[in-house]
Amino acid sequence: MMQIQARRAMRSESPDVQPVSTAPAQQAIGSSISVRSVVKKYGAFVAADRVSLEIEPGEFVTLLGPSGSGKTTLLNLLAGFQNIDGGDILVDGRPIQHVPTHRRGFGMVFQSYALFPNMTVAQNVGFPLRMARMDRAMTDRRVAETLEMMRLSEHAQKLPSQMSGGQQQRVAIARAIVMRPKVVLMDEPLSALDRRLRESIQIELRELHQTIGSTILFVTHDQSEALTMSDRIAVMDAGHIVQVDRPVEIYRRPQSRFVASFVGESNLIDAEVIQRKGKVLTLRTPGGHVFEAASRDGVHGKRATVLVRPERIRIHDQPTPHSMPATVISALFLGEVLRIEVRLDDGQTLLIRCSDTSEITLPQVGQKLQIGWGAADGWVLS
Incomplete structure (x- = not known):
C-alpha cells in the first residue's frame, strides 16, 4: 500500500517542470507550510494534540522526538496518507487537507526506499517525469542532471538489488527531487544506514537543500541528524510540539527538562x-x-x-x-x-x-x- 501511495504522491498534474540546476539556488522555490491546531486520534489515543507549526519557504525543518511522539503522524497528515480530525494544514496559504495525496505535488522519501525492483536507477528516477508526460528528450536530460547531482551517474543502468543501501537511498532522494517539488517530505530516510554512511549523506542532504531551495520537512529520532541538517528543529513529545528553535538554541538553551535530556547528553x-x-x-x-x-x-x-x-x-x-x-x-x-x-x-x-x-x-x-x-x-x- 505504501508503494502505491508513493507512486501517486510523485505524479504531477502538469508537465511544466522547472529545470534542475546543480548551481547553488539563488532563492528558495519552496512553499510555506502552516499547521494550525491539528488533531489526529486513533480511538482514545491522541497522536497529534492541537499541533501548530509555521514553516517558511525554503526552510529545512526537522520533526525530532522519541517513538510515539507524533512526528511521523504529522508527516503523514501533511502528505495526505491520513486524514486530520481537526485543525487546518495550509501550503502557500491554501488549505490542503481535502486535496488527494497525488495532487499535492510533494516529493517523498521513505525509510524503506520504495524503489521499483524491476526498473533501473534511471528508470526509477525518471518515473515521476513519465507520469507527468514529459517528452523523452527533456526526461533524459532531467534524469541525467539529477543523477549527477546525487553522484549516481555511473549507476544509471543498475537495478536496485545491485546497489548498496546508501546508493539506493540516494536513488530514492533523486526520484523525490527530479520534479523540483516545492515541498519534500522525508520519513527517517537514513535510519537503516551505518553511522559513517549516515553522516556522509547528512552533509550531502544539506548541500542538496541549499542547491534546490525546496522546503524540506524531515522526520528523525536521531538528535545528531537534526542538529547537523536543520534550519530549525521542532521537538515533539506525546503528540505536542514542546519547542521549536534553531539547533544551537535547542541544544544550549532548551525550554524544559525533556528537551534538555532528549537532545544530547546532559547534566541536570x-x-x-x-x-x-x-x-x-x-x-x-x-x-x-x-x-x-x-x-x-x-x-x-x-x-x-x-x-x-x-x-x-x-x-x-x-x-x-x-x-x-x-x-x-x-x-x-x-x-x-x-x-x-x-x-x-x-x-x-x-x-x-x-x-x-x-x-x-x-x-x-x-x-x-x-x-x-x-x-x-x-x-x-x-
Missing part, C-alpha cells in the same frame, strides 16, 4: 537560588558548591534545575575558587573523546566529555578530581 543539577543579577543566577548545590548560570527572563523561585552539558565541564589540576572535588566512578576511552562519570560529595553524579589530547590522561576509578564550569556553561531550566 538541582540547586538553590541565592542571588539574581539580571539573567545571571547565583546558585548553591546541596553540597555547598556555589556557582553562576545564565537563565531566560521569567525564571523565578528558590529552587532551580541547571543544565550543564558534559563537554562544558573542565578538569583542573589544582583546586580553584570555582572548582569542586569529585570522585571518578567510570572512565571510558572512546577514541577522540574521553567519557568520565564522577560523583560529587553530595551524591550527585555528573558526566564529563573531553577531547583526547596529550595533556589529558584517562583517570582511574576512585581517583579524586577537581572539576568546574563557568557562568556561560550553565543554563537554568526552571
Whole structure:
C-alpha cells in the first residue's frame, strides 16, 4: 500500500517542470507550510494534540522526538496518507487537507526506499517525469542532471538489488527531487544506514537543500541528524510540539527538562537560588558548591534545575575558587573523546566529555578530581 501511495504522491498534474540546476539556488522555490491546531486520534489515543507549526519557504525543518511522539503522524497528515480530525494544514496559504495525496505535488522519501525492483536507477528516477508526460528528450536530460547531482551517474543502468543501501537511498532522494517539488517530505530516510554512511549523506542532504531551495520537512529520532541538517528543529513529545528553535538554541538553551535530556547528553543539577543579577543566577548545590548560570527572563523561585552539558565541564589540576572535588566512578576511552562519570560529595553524579589530547590522561576509578564550569556553561531550566 505504501508503494502505491508513493507512486501517486510523485505524479504531477502538469508537465511544466522547472529545470534542475546543480548551481547553488539563488532563492528558495519552496512553499510555506502552516499547521494550525491539528488533531489526529486513533480511538482514545491522541497522536497529534492541537499541533501548530509555521514553516517558511525554503526552510529545512526537522520533526525530532522519541517513538510515539507524533512526528511521523504529522508527516503523514501533511502528505495526505491520513486524514486530520481537526485543525487546518495550509501550503502557500491554501488549505490542503481535502486535496488527494497525488495532487499535492510533494516529493517523498521513505525509510524503506520504495524503489521499483524491476526498473533501473534511471528508470526509477525518471518515473515521476513519465507520469507527468514529459517528452523523452527533456526526461533524459532531467534524469541525467539529477543523477549527477546525487553522484549516481555511473549507476544509471543498475537495478536496485545491485546497489548498496546508501546508493539506493540516494536513488530514492533523486526520484523525490527530479520534479523540483516545492515541498519534500522525508520519513527517517537514513535510519537503516551505518553511522559513517549516515553522516556522509547528512552533509550531502544539506548541500542538496541549499542547491534546490525546496522546503524540506524531515522526520528523525536521531538528535545528531537534526542538529547537523536543520534550519530549525521542532521537538515533539506525546503528540505536542514542546519547542521549536534553531539547533544551537535547542541544544544550549532548551525550554524544559525533556528537551534538555532528549537532545544530547546532559547534566541536570538541582540547586538553590541565592542571588539574581539580571539573567545571571547565583546558585548553591546541596553540597555547598556555589556557582553562576545564565537563565531566560521569567525564571523565578528558590529552587532551580541547571543544565550543564558534559563537554562544558573542565578538569583542573589544582583546586580553584570555582572548582569542586569529585570522585571518578567510570572512565571510558572512546577514541577522540574521553567519557568520565564522577560523583560529587553530595551524591550527585555528573558526566564529563573531553577531547583526547596529550595533556589529558584517562583517570582511574576512585581517583579524586577537581572539576568546574563557568557562568556561560550553565543554563537554568526552571
